[in-house]
Structure formats: C-alpha cells, structure tokens
Amino acid sequence: MSLSRIPEIREGQSIELLKELHILTRDGKLNQDSRRKLKQICHLCHFIEPLLAEIASRGGGPSVVDHGAGKSYLGFILYDLFFRQRDRGHIYGIELRQELGERARSLANRLGFTRMSFLGMSVEEAIESPLLPARIDLVTALHACDTATDDAIRFALRKQAAYIVLVPCCQAEVAAALRRGKGEALAATPLAEIWRHPLHSREFGSLLTNALRCLQLEAQGYQTMVTELVGWEHSLKNELIVARHTGAARGNAAARLEAILQELRLETLHSRFALPPHGQPPAPAGGAPDHQPPGT
C-alpha cells in the first residue's frame, strides 16, 4: 500500500520518524500490529493537541511528561505533530528501562528533536526528581503498568498539571484487595456477588479503580471525562480518562470515594486514593509558566 493510501498517517507527518520508530518498514509498509499502535497514538494525539494549543495560547510552554513512555511513540509523534513547528515547549519521557531511554535519546538527537528529554527512573521517583520542573502543564500515562498510573496521578497533582490524560493498563491492586475481603463481603452484602468469580474480581477491580481515580481527581478540582480510546478491536486496555483542572472540586467526591472504600471493605487502599499530603492546589487549566528544563 502506498503511503498516500495509509489513512492513519496524517498530512505533514514525518515518514522518516515512523520508519525510525519501526512503525513503518524501511520500504514504507505498515503491518497489522503497527497499524493498531499508530491508530491508537494518533487518536490520542487528536485529544491532546487541542489541550496543548490551549496551554500555548495562554503563554505556557507547554511542558508534557509522558509516564511509562516505553519506546516513546507518543512523545515522538506528539513532538512531530505539535512541537516541531514551534520554538517552545518540552516533552519528558519517564521510563524505568534505561535502555529504552538511551535509544529514545539517540533517536531524538538524530532527528534534531532538541526539546525532548528521557529520564530513566520510576514514576514515583519522578515526583521528587530535581531533573523535572516544579510545574508541568500536561501529564500522560499510556498503558503505564498497574499502579504506575496512580503514581502518574500523584505526580500530576504535585506538579499542578492543567491536564491529565490517562489510558490505564492492567490493574491488579484493587482486584487483589477485593479477593482478600471476599468472604467477609459476601456475608455482609449481596453486592459482593459482582466480584465473586475471579474473572469478575479482575474486571470489576479494573472498573472500580478507574471510578476511584476519577473521584480522586474530582475531589482535587479536576473535571473528568471518560471515553473509549479506539474501538475494542484495537486494544483491550481502551479506557481514556481526560482530567482538566477547573479549580472547582466536586462537592461530594471525597466523601463518595471514602464511602465506596468502606462499603466494599477496601479501607486498606485508602492511601492509594488519598488526597496529596503536600496539598498545594493545582494551577488553573491553561499554562504553567514557560521554563528551561533543569539540567536535562
């Protein structure tokens, strides 16, 4: 198939970059797996670009941190579509696996993507890292494993992010807690039938985790929107959560979060969804001051 007939590739998008990322083969072909990945990333970029434009229009960088970046497909494609034609803004990729960061750094150098940095550390470490600015405009976590998504939320709250864009991955923690308390819960409430079977514990645990994440964000003054990233044929981990800081906390969100944890006997998860202890209020949506990345 010729490049002009590949609908996932956008006008002006760098073919060289897609080849370097091994999304396109050297002779410009796209296999089924790459097509899925490209479709997913480009769909996510459609959600993110207007948010970046809004931040930029208010004078913000924008600064973006992508957690659990992996091969940094999202960071590179966002840079190509949005940052390359501008002279401001910075993308940071956070990734545990050092070798992926090294590869991404060398690709960014080759492509002249000078406003990208790759930090080999965990999301949790990134919260306190002096290598990142005190404020970040937009935080993403695309399929960041298990509780790395929750750490990304804590990171975003600490950095007073105007926007948080999450596509959560597998979630094991809540399902494990549901399983541990199942006997007691079954004796106490017929609702426990919802997670009696192991498969249902996993699925309900996943759904519940994301509902609790939304409440956590709403209690912190974010408005949340939950939708599908792309059709189910493309990925099973398909839920997209976009949170926008408005400054107006939903009145009953914190109380409801607590009530759900109590009702489902999940009090041990309290600290996972608790509000941040350092409690600086997030900035209003639309732009942390522009910055120079500290020492990256």
Ligand SMILES: C[S@@+](CC[C@H](N)C(=O)[O-])C[C@H]1O[C@@H](n2cnc3c(N)ncnc32)[C@H](O)[C@@H]1O
């Ligand atoms: C499923 S991959 C997704 C990669 C990329 N976001 C994408 O969608 O193509 C998850 C990545 O997150 C990284 N990861 C997992 N836990 C992490 C953590 N706590 N901190 C930083 N990176 C983490 C893994 O090493 C892996 O590269």
